[in-house]
Amino acid sequence: MEIVVCVKPVPEADTRLRATADGRGLDPENVKFVLAGYDESAVEQALLLKEAVPGSKVRVVSTGPAPRTEEVLRAAIALGCDEAIWAEAPAETVADPVAAARRLAVAVRAVPHDLVLCGKQAGDDESGLVAGALGELLEIPDFGFVTDLRWDAASARFRFRRAAEAGTEHWECATPVVIGLQQAWNDPRTAKLPAILKSRKAPIARSPAPSLPDDAPRSVPERFSLPAPRTGAKMIEYKTPEDAATQLVRILREEAKVFP
Amino acid sequence: MPDFSLTPEQESLRDAARKFARTEMAPHAAECDRTGRFPEEVYRKAYDLGLMNLNVPTEHGGSGLGLFEQCLIVEELAHGCGGMTTSIIANCLALEPIILGGSPEQQTRLLDPFCAQYQLASFCLTEPSGGSDAGGLSTRARRSGDEYVLDGEKCFITNAPHASLYTVFATIDPALHHRGITAFAVPRSTPGVTPGPDEDKMGHRASSTSTVRFEGARVPVANRLGPEGEGFSLAMRTLDQTRTPIGALATGIAQAALDHAAKYALERRTFGKPIGEHQAIQIKLANMAQAVRAARLLTWYSAWTIAGGAKGTLESSIAKCFASDTALHVADEAIQTFGGYGYMRAYPVEKLLRDAKLTQIYEGANEIQRTVIARELLREYA
Numbered sequence: 269m270e271i272v273v274c275v276k277p278v279p280e281a282d283t284r285l286r287a288t289a290d291g292r293g294l295d296p297e298n299v300k301f302v303l304a305g306y307d308e309s310a311v312e313q314a315l316l317l318k319e320a321v322p323g324s325k326v327r328v329v330s331t332g333p334a335p336r337t338e339e340v341l342r343a344a345i346a347l348g349c350d351e352a353i354w355a356e357a358p359a360e361t362v363a364d365p366v367a368a369a370r371r372l373a374v375a376v377r378a379v380p381h382d383l384v385l386c387g388k389q390a391g392d393d394e395s396g397l398v399a400g401a402l403g404e405l406l407e408i409p410d411f412g413f414v415t416d417l418r419w420d421a422a423s424a425r426f427r428f429r430r431a432a433e434a435g436t437e438h439w440e441c442a443t444p445v446v447i448g449l450q451q452a453w454n455d456p457r458t459a460k461l462p463a464i465l466k467s468r469k470a471p472i473a474r475s476p477a478p479s480l481p482d483d484a485p486r487s488v489p490e491r492f493s494l495p496a497p498r499t500g501a502k503m504i505e506y507k508t509p510e511d512a513a514t515q516l517v518r519i520l521r522e523e524a525k526v527f528p
Numbered sequence: 529m530p531d532f533s534l535t536p537e538q539e540s541l542r543d544a545a546r547k548f549a550r551t552e553m554a555p556h557a558a559e560c561d562r563t564g565r566f567p568e569e570v571y572r573k574a575y576d577l578g579l580m581n582l583n584v585p586t587e588h589g590g591s592g593l594g595l596f597e598q599c600l601i602v603e604e605l606a607h608g609c610g611g612m613t614t615s616i617i618a619n620c621l622a623l624e625p626i627i628l629g630g631s632p633e634q635q636t637r638l639l640d641p642f643c644a645q646y647q648l649a650s651f652c653l654t655e656p657s658g659g660s661d662a663g664g665l666s667t668r669a670r671r672s673g674d675e676y677v678l679d680g681e682k683c684f685i686t687n688a689p690h691a692s693l694y695t696v697f698a699t700i701d702p703a704l705h706h707r708g709i710t711a712f713a714v715p716r717s718t719p720g721v722t723p724g725p726d727e728d729k730m731g732h733r734a735s736s737t738s739t740v741r742f743e744g745a746r747v748p749v750a751n752r753l754g755p756e757g758e759g760f761s762l763a764m765r766t767l768d769q770t771r772t773p774i775g776a777l778a779t780g781i782a783q784a785a786l787d788h789a790a791k792y793a794l795e796r797r798t799f800g801k802p803i804g805e806h807q808a809i810q811i812k813l814a815n816m817a818q819a820v821r822a823a824r825l826l827t828w829y830s831a832w833t834i835a836g837g838a839k840g841t842l843e844s845s846i847a848k849c850f851a852s853d854t855a856l857h858v859a860d861e862a863i864q865t866f867g868g869y870g871y872m873r874a875y876p877v878e879k880l881l882r883d884a885k886l887t888q889i890y891e892g893a894n895e896i897q898r899t900v901i902a903r904e905l906l907r908e909y910a
Contacts, residue, residue: 342540461578461591464544468537 269324269419269443270380273314274372274402275344277301277336278392285494293363293492294392301336303343306387310449312456313417314385315348321419327379329475331355331371338472346459346467353379355475363393364485369401375475376406381444383426388412388448399448409441412448532828538600541593545601548579549608557609560734561879564726566690567612567734574616575646579605583620583627583769588635589643590623595769596831599776603824606780607787610883611732613777614890615648618686618735620773621891622649624766625695625711629754638713638751642693650691652682652714652740653763659684660896662697663706663760667742669698674749676712678720678742684890688723688738692716696742697759709759713751720745731882768841771891772834775827775847778855778887782820785855785862785880789813792866803865812865816858823851842904849897852887859884 279285279294280302286295303311311328318324328344330337334356341352355371376384384406389396396412403410417428426445430437459467502519506512520526534542552573560567574580582598584590593601598620605613626638642649655665667680678698688694693715699708714721724739754762790813793804803809830847834840859881863870870877888894 346540458547458577459544460576461541461544461593462586464540465537468540 269317269321269382271314271317271324271326271383271385272376272379272381273307273310273326273328273344273349274376274384274386274398275307275311275328275330275340276304276368276387276390276392276398277330277332277340278304278390281305281391287492287494291491291493292489296336301339303340304387304391306389306391306449307340308387308456309454310385310387311344311347311349312454313449314383315457316454317383317417317419318348321421325350327351327353329353329355329372329375331357331368331375333358341472342467342470343459345470346464347457348463352470352472353475354472355477357477363489364487365393365395365397366401366487367485369398369405370478371475372398373402373405374478376402378475381406383443384408384446386446386448388414388450396448399446403446406444406446408444408446410446410448411439411441413450414447415450417447417449532825534600538597541597542600542604544577545579545604546607548574548577549605553605553608553612557612557734558876558879560609561611561731562733562873564728564733566615566726566736568690570612570734571615571648572646580616580646581619581623581643582617584623584639584643585627588639590639594831595772595835596828598773599827599831602773602776603780603783603827606777607784609734610777610781610880610887611734613780614732614886615687615735617770617773617777618651619649621686621766621770622651622691622693622695624769625651625753625762626713628765628769629711629758629762630713634713634750634753638693647693648687648691649693649695650685650688650740651766652685652688652694652696654682654684656681656683656739660893662763663709664702665697665699665709666702667696667698668702669700669710669712669747671700671749672746675746676710676749676752678712678714678745678747681739681741683739684727684737685723685740686890687736688740689726689736691723694721694740695753696740697763698742700756704757706760707757709763710756711753711759711762712747713753714742714745714747718745718747730885731879732886767892768839768844769834771844771848772827772830772840774887774891775823775830775844775851778848778851778884779820779823779827781880781884781887782816782823782851782855782858785859785877785884786813786816786820788877788880789816789862789865796866809865812861816861819854819858823847823854826850842901845892845897845900845904848887848891849894849901852884852894855884855887856881 280300283299288295314326318326326349328341328349330341337354345352353375355375357371386399399412400410413430414428420427425440425442427440504512504515552570556567578591581590582593586592669676669678696712696714697709700710701708720743722741727737793809794802796803826847830840830843833843862877866877869875
């Protein structure tokens, strides 16, 4: 099975974030970029399928500026992906999910693909648009919010579930297909030291940019602001646990009006 | 121009160790410290990721890392838990005599099957009658045909109750003093080899330490590491390699203490402002930060010197001694920054002090390190 996983570099979870001087985006200075949590699950899923279906190959694709994009491609190689493809792009293009999908689509079209896997959304902008846009651009079916993805060799179809508001949908689908995966239902593996060292030397193929005007971002972020520091926490001063509980009940009832 | 920047490879290794320390070690550190539990599941995972046999060449199944890379990893691990780190890197110490002194045949026969699965090894040098006076050890090795018969007792042996392989230093004749010492690789399964019960320690409580008794233990001559009488030199060359990572381990404990103290200084308020705005605490933090960085740089310098092919006895002794003294001092100052809370077991800093203390004692007590430093130093002036 020919599998392509699309991954995005996102700021590490406990990074201290700042806006750029022009106030339009996130300042990448001193920010450590890692494989998005959703994408870790997508890579894990690709590797599980590769292990289950002999002769499979996993290619990992990412788009964005250096060095962050190269870093996440190498992280995916260290986890066990076979080949890495980099669709180089300036940072401002990455802020437009459809522009990113166009670059990824060029790379995916150039290689065999029975399955294109993405995290259902990125861990930073959480737009969740890339999987859908990729399906449209590649003119193949696409599904988001997918869990329990399995390959049924007998019928040569994927079987999976989607958690929808009204209930759980059960699907089957022929190849090729784009799948946006839910996060962390498959317990992503951790890279081993020898694989990490080997990944540093792995070749990274370049994918060309789409021809203009396709590559021009259609949307430009206007302003980026960090959440205001939370205020309004109330510390209860107490002498005994009973005293603390009495005060808490009074605050919940009279001030927060959580219950009558 | 000296360059203090890390290569992308080194950064990746450090990041992997940092992630492991944060997600797999730190969450269990307080519980293992309280109960003295040996968290085998953590050590198995460390093995699976290649964090355990760091110094063993890749052709024998290890991670094959240089000393500098080992130090980067060990500092990160120690930030998660000093005791667990001691158990994780004990294999490096125990296997180093085989790497340095074993024949190619011995390396293949002993290291390959050992590294092919999760297993622990212990370095058996110290004896109840003395550790620093390694030349005067009393465990006997008597030649009997194509075997040696080992009799004696070792103590304070890291991982001994859980180890499957011991590297043992014994004397063929006590009258020869250090020229009689000979090294052996001894499988735990050898009849007459008995580890004692786990010691109840002040710190490093997630690690396991015990005596190992040898009573008529028959070891084939094929398991002798190097010639008879060369064991003392082999032990010293081993410690020249493994001393620097102890500096890194101590630096990791010190960095953890500084991190806790600085975060607390921003949160804790007295006299209407965070204590980090009081000059007394600022001076404390500034001094702690200086010491931690100096410890790291001395460790890096030692690792860089040895990785470049030098013996590095002076540099590694300075790094180990300074970093371990720093760890104790910085942990002490972190407790003082926390005030009464710092003395409570519910807070993480008193553990760091207890863990730091051992780094001044093991792998060559700091008194011995200072003796070595002075000796090497005066040689330069003589």
